[in-house]
Amino acid sequence: MRKTILVVDDTEFNRDLVVQLLEDDYDIITAENGAEALDKTQEQKPDLILMDLGMPVMDGWEATRQLKANDKLRHIPVIAVTSHAMVGDEIEARKAGCDDYLPKPIDEDLLIKKIKKYLG
Numbered sequence: 001m002r003k004t005i006l007v008v009d010d011t012e013f014n015r016d017l018v019v020q021l022l023e024d025d026y027d028i029i030t031a032e033n034g035a036e037a038l039d040k041t042q043e044q045k046p047d048l049i050l051m052d053l054g055m056p057v058m059d060g061w062e063a064t065r066q067l068k069a070n071d072k073l074r075h076i077p078v079i080a081v082t083s084h085a086m087v088g089d090e091i092e093a094r095k096a097g098c099d100d101y102l103p104k105p106i107d108e109d110l111l112i113k114k115i116k117k118y119l120g
Helices: 012-022 033-045 061-070 089-095 108-119
Strands: 004-008 026-031 050-051 079-084 098-101
Touching: 004 012, 004 033, 012 026, 012 108, 026 033, 033 050, 033 061, 050 061, 050 108, 061 079, 061 089, 079 089, 079 108, 089 098, 098 108
Parallel strands: 004 026, 004 050, 050 079, 079 098
Antiparallel strands: none
């Protein structure tokens, strides 16, 4: 059975890039901000979430905190995919509940490796 990945990014180009990279192997759903990501996660229960951190409406930090506070959703792995790549940002992302971290621009091989780590 195909696994489902939720791609959360406020930039259409970034979403499209990840969708094109993954759509042959996974079912992909997308969201443009953290609030939309929470709604879609509750509705569709993806197997993994790729979460941008800097977004309008609700950022990825807050969306991840809310996901990890929800007993029905906290098991879903969240990989922060972000241009927040300063020293300390990975630690902060993990404190917010992210299971893993990938700086932008995306290293496609590393992205695939991280996804396989969580989805087998």
